[in-house]
Amino acid sequence: xxxxxxxxxxxxxxxxxxxxxxxxxxxxxxxxxxxxxxxxxxxxxxxxxxxxxxxxxxxxxxxxxxxxxxxxxxxxxxxxxxxxxxxxxxxxxxxxxxxxxxxxxxxxxxxxxxxxxxxxxxxxxxxxxxxxxxxxxxxxxxxxxxxxx
Amino acid sequence: xxxxxxxxxxxxxxxxxxxxxxxxxxxxxxxxxxxxxxxxxxxxxxxxxxxxxxxxxxxxxxxxxxxxxxxxxxxxxxxxxxxxxxxxxxxxxxxxxxxxxxxxxxxxxxxxxxxxxxxxxxxxxxxxxxxxxxxxxxxxxxxxxxxxx
DNA sequence: TTTATTTAAATGCATCTGCATATAGAAAAT
DNA sequence: ATTTTCTATATGCAGATGCATTTAAATAAA
Numbered sequence: 001x002x003x004x005x006x007x008x009x010x011x012x013x014x015x016x017x018x019x020x021x022x023x024x025x026x027x028x029x030x031x032x033x034x035x036x037x038x039x040x041x042x043x044x045x046x047x048x049x050x051x052x053x054x055x056x057x058x059x060x061x062x063x064x065x066x067x068x069x070x071x072x073x074x075x076x077x078x079x080x081x082x083x084x085x086x087x088x089x090x091x092x093x094x095x096x097x098x099x100x101x102x103x104x105x106x107x108x109x110x111x112x113x114x115x116x117x118x119x120x121x122x123x124x125x126x127x128x129x130x131x132x133x134x135x136x137x138x139x140x141x142x143x144x145x146x147x148x149x
Numbered sequence: 150x151x152x153x154x155x156x157x158x159x160x161x162x163x164x165x166x167x168x169x170x171x172x173x174x175x176x177x178x179x180x181x182x183x184x185x186x187x188x189x190x191x192x193x194x195x196x197x198x199x200x201x202x203x204x205x206x207x208x209x210x211x212x213x214x215x216x217x218x219x220x221x222x223x224x225x226x227x228x229x230x231x232x233x234x235x236x237x238x239x240x241x242x243x244x245x246x247x248x249x250x251x252x253x254x255x256x257x258x259x260x261x262x263x264x265x266x267x268x269x270x271x272x273x274x275x276x277x278x279x280x281x282x283x284x285x286x287x288x289x290x291x292x293x294x295x296x297x298x
Numbered sequence: 299t300t301t302a303t304t305t306a307a308a309t310g311c312a313t314c315t316g317c318a319t320a321t322a323g324a325a326a327a328t
Numbered sequence: 329a330t331t332t333t334c335t336a337t338a339t340g341c342a343g344a345t346g347c348a349t350t351t352a353a354a355t356a357a358a
Contacts, residue, residue: 015289140164
């Protein structure tokens, strides 16, 4: 036990692994049952939607969602193939791409929300009161920000 | 927005996805860099270790870790192939298996801990004080237990 | 300029995951 | 006792992920 990495931290780590597996796979199952996109694909379309007609660079998506480069590349491939997104040439950088959500993508995004929201409530919301939910969001937010001083 | 699934719940959901991706992939990277097992494999060996010579049924692992049946089956395959676990016939149930950690598995488990603990501290612990860590563990624990009344 | 270095994105290949199903033994029904 | 149904685990196959590398363009160095 090297140097006791604080029992609480290890407990939080273990709980994070377990909670994520349980909740995410349950939500994913609900979405799949309704023949919809995965949460990750939803997130990408959401970002693209916010970016509007200007589109977004894959590297930007990579940074915002914290995904590996190749993963974004292939996720976009699939969204493109399914008709939810399309590419535009990038004026400032010839290597780059700009990815834009299509109308169909927007419709899909919108149509997913009721099911998605219901799944979130069912598998996460139903287990927390609103104070707990806020606190959980806050703590998880802290975790993804900069290291403590 | 179906019925406003409480902004806080959606925030917690989004934060859970992000935090898990960031922290888990960072820890996994540290383990991989040291040529060690994944956190999931560690967990399995840990459970097997606790079960001792009696071993554990795959279905029991499935339940404890919240994993899909086929996933456990293949994870055990690999642990077996790598020499960290082995099978014993199951007396009470001819269909079943009993999986036992090997000495090599125990050594591996033990040798992993310093690196694993350091990674947990680095990528999770360093961002939380001990009160926050406990609170996070508690809230994530609540999420994996039964639904609220 | 030409050449070297870096950066954005894509891709071949091996592994892993998820789904559906197979196998085989246990428990229940007849 | 047979047959049916159910349960525990494994597995073929398709799709996804991760790694390493490629391609092509941008930037820096010469």
